[in-house]
Amino acid sequence: MTASRRIDLTVNGRARSIDVAPHHTLLEVLRDDLGLTGTKECCLVGECGACTVLVDDVSLDSCLMFAVEADGSSVTTVEGLATDGRLHRLQQAFLDTGAVQCGFCIPGQLIAAQALLADTPHPSRAQVEDGLAGNLCRCAGYEQIIEAVLAAASVTDRTGASATIDAAARTAPTGDRASTPDAQVAPQ
Numbered sequence: 001m002t003a004s005r006r007i008d009l010t011v012n013g014r015a016r017s018i019d020v021a022p023h024h025t026l027l028e029v030l031r032d033d034l035g036l037t038g039t040k041e042c043c044l045v046g047e048c049g050a051c052t053v054l055v056d057d058v059s060l061d062s063c064l065m066f067a068v069e070a071d072g073s074s075v076t077t078v079e080g081l082a083t084d085g086r087l088h089r090l091q092q093a094f095l096d097t098g099a100v101q102c103g104f105c106i107p108g109q110l111i112a113a114q115a116l117l118a119d120t121p122h123p124s125r126a127q128v129e130d131g132l133a134g135n136l137c138r139c140a141g142y143e144q145i146i147e148a149v150l151a152a153a154s155v156t157d158r159t160g161a162s163a164t165i166d167a168a169a170r171t172a173p174t175g176d177r178a179s180t181p182d183a184q185v186a187p188q
C-alpha cells in the first residue's frame, strides 16, 4: 500500500490541507476528497476538456495532473466562479444564450473561457474558437457557447462594477458547493 502524502493548496480561495495518494489525480481529489463535483470526469486522457480547472491561473486538464503536483498551488474550479451568490458573468451569459444543454461540458467550457478572457479580454470569434478548442461538447452547442463567451466579454461583471474577469476569479473566498450555485449550470 502506498503511503499518502499531505499537500497544501488553495481551492477557490480556501486553504485546504489534505492527505492524498501519490497516484491520485487532481481531478480525483477535487471530486472525491473535496466534493467539488462540478469538475467533470469523462475521457481521463486529456481529450475532452470536461475536467478543466485553473491551476495558478493556467487552465489545464485535471485528469492529467497528479494531485501532489498541485501542492502549494491555487486551484479554481467552476464552483469558484460565482461570488457572493451571484453568477459570474460567463455563467450568466451561458444561461442567457442557451449554451447549457445537458450541461456536462459546461464547467470545463466556463473555466477555459475564464482563462481565455483573462489573457484576451476582448477576443475575436476566432480567438474564442481557439481558446475553447480543447473542450468538446457532445450536444454540439458550440455556436451558443461561442456567442456566450463573446457576450460575456462585452459586458461588465454582474456586480455592476467594471471588475475584470481576473478580479472575479481571484476574489472567490466562499468557494465550495454549499455556497455556490454551480448546480444551476451543470449536473453533479
Ligand code: FES
Residues within 6 Å of the ligand: 040, 041, 042, 043, 044, 045, 046, 047, 048, 049, 050, 051, 052, 061, 062, 063, 064
Ligand atoms: S476528463 Fe480530462 S480531458 Fe477528458
Ligand code: FES
Residues within 6 Å of the ligand: 099, 100, 101, 102, 103, 104, 105, 106, 136, 137, 138, 139, 140, 141
Ligand atoms: S452541453 Fe451537453 S455536452 Fe456540452
